[in-house]
Amino acid sequence: MNVAYSMLKRTFELHKREYEAAALRALNSGWYILGKEMETFEKQFARYLGVKHCVALNSGTGALILAFRALGIKEEDEVICPANAYIASVLGITENRGTPIFVDADDYMEIDADAIESKITDKTKAILPVHLYGHSSNMDKIRAIADRHNLYVIEDCAQCHGSTYNGKLTGTFGTIGCFSFYPTKPLGAFGDAGAIVTNNDELAEKVRLLRNYGSKIKYHNEIVGVNSRMDEIQAALLQVGLKYLDEGNKERQRIAEKYLAQITNPLVLPQKTDPKVNHVYHLFPVLVKERDRFQAYLKEYGIGSAVHYPIPSYMAECYKKWGYAWGDFPNACRYAKQEVSLPIYAGMPEEEIDYVIKIVNRFA
Ligand SMILES: Cc1ncc(COP(=O)(O)O)c(C=O)c1O
DSSP: OBBBSSOOOHHHHTHHHHHHOOOOOHHHTTTSSSSSHHHHHHHHHHHHTOOEEEEEEOOHHHEEEHHHHTTTTTTOOOOEEEEEEEEHHHHHHHHTOOOEEEEEBBSSBBBGGGGGGOOOOTTTTEEEOOOTTTTTTOHHHHHHHHHHHHHEEEEEEETTTTOOTTTETSSSSSEEEEEEEETSSSSOOOOOOOEEESHHHHHHHHHHHHHHHEEEEETEOOOOOOBBBBHHHHHHHHHHHHHHHHHHHHHHHHHHHHHHOOOOOOEEEEHHHHHHHOOOSEEEEEEOOTHHHHHHHHHHHHOOBBOOSSSGGGGGGGGGGGOOGGGOOOOOOOOHHHEEEEEEOOTTTHHHHHHHHHHHHHHO
C-alpha cells in the first residue's frame, strides 16, 4: 500500500464545491486586491479568535516581519525565541535587524519557559513563543514573565490554528499573534497567505499601513511600508477553510489518538502533550534514534514521512556568524536529529492510518 505523507487534494475534495464557488465569486467580482473578500475574512477570523483585529497579509513570514516592525524592533534589540523554531520565525526578528536570543526546547518540544528569565537583559524587548506542531507553548508562564519584565509577546501561530492553552486560544495571549495560511496548515489557503491578530488598535492600524506601501490613501505614503497584502481569491477560499477548521482539527485529533493508543513500538516515541493543551496536530511528530533507517524502512513499505526540522535555526547557514554549535541547545539538537513526522491529514483513509500503525509497530 502507498501512503502519501500529505494529500492536499483529498482535504480540498472534502469541500470542493464550496471552494470552487468561493474562487468563482472572487474571480467574477472584478476586484482582486484589498476588497470585500479580505475584509470579510478579517472579520470572521477575528470573531473566531475573539480578538478585536485581524489584518490579512501575504504570508506568515510577512506577518512576523510586520509584527516586529510595528512594535519598533530594531538593531540592538533582543527577542527571546525557541532554539528549535522554524527559520521563518527567526527571520521576522532578523529582517528588522533584531537579535534572536535562543532558549532550548522543553519536553513538549516547545520553548522551555523556565529557561527564559535568565536570558533577559536590558536589551530584551519581546518573547516569541512558536507553538510548534499544533501544540501550544506554556502561555501561563510566558505571559507572567512578560508582564513582570514589561516585554511584548509575539506568538508564532503558523501551526496551531484553533489550539488552546488552559482553554484559551493560541494567538490571543500575546501583543500580536502571527498566522500563516500556507496550504498545509490547519487553516490553509491555496497559495501564500497570512495574518496578524491583535487587540491593540494602534498596532492593527500600523500593520494595515505597512502592508500597503505605508499608505491608507492612494499615493499618500505616511510611513515606509512594503507590499504584503492577501489577495481576494485566497481570502474567499479561506472563508470556506475557516468554516471547517474545527472539523479538520477534530479529524486530525482522532487520527492522533489512534496513533497514540496503537503505536506501541518503544523505538518510536510520540511528542508528549501538556495536559493543559488542546493539541490540534498540525503534524504528528515522533522521535526515533535511528531516523534515517526508520525513514528508509517506511519508504520501503510505501509510507511517506517528513522531518521538522533537520537543522535548528541557530545552526542555519545564513546565521553562522553567531558561531553556535549543535550541542549549545541539547534538546533542540536532539529533536533536530530524531524528529520524524508521520502522515496525518483530514481526509486520510482509515486503511492507510491502520497500515501506518502496523508498519511502524514492526520497525525493529
Ligand atoms: C512555525 C512557522 N512560522 C512561520 C512560518 C512561515 O509562514 P509562511 O510560509 O506562510 O511564510 C511557518 C511556515 O511554514 C511556520 O511553520
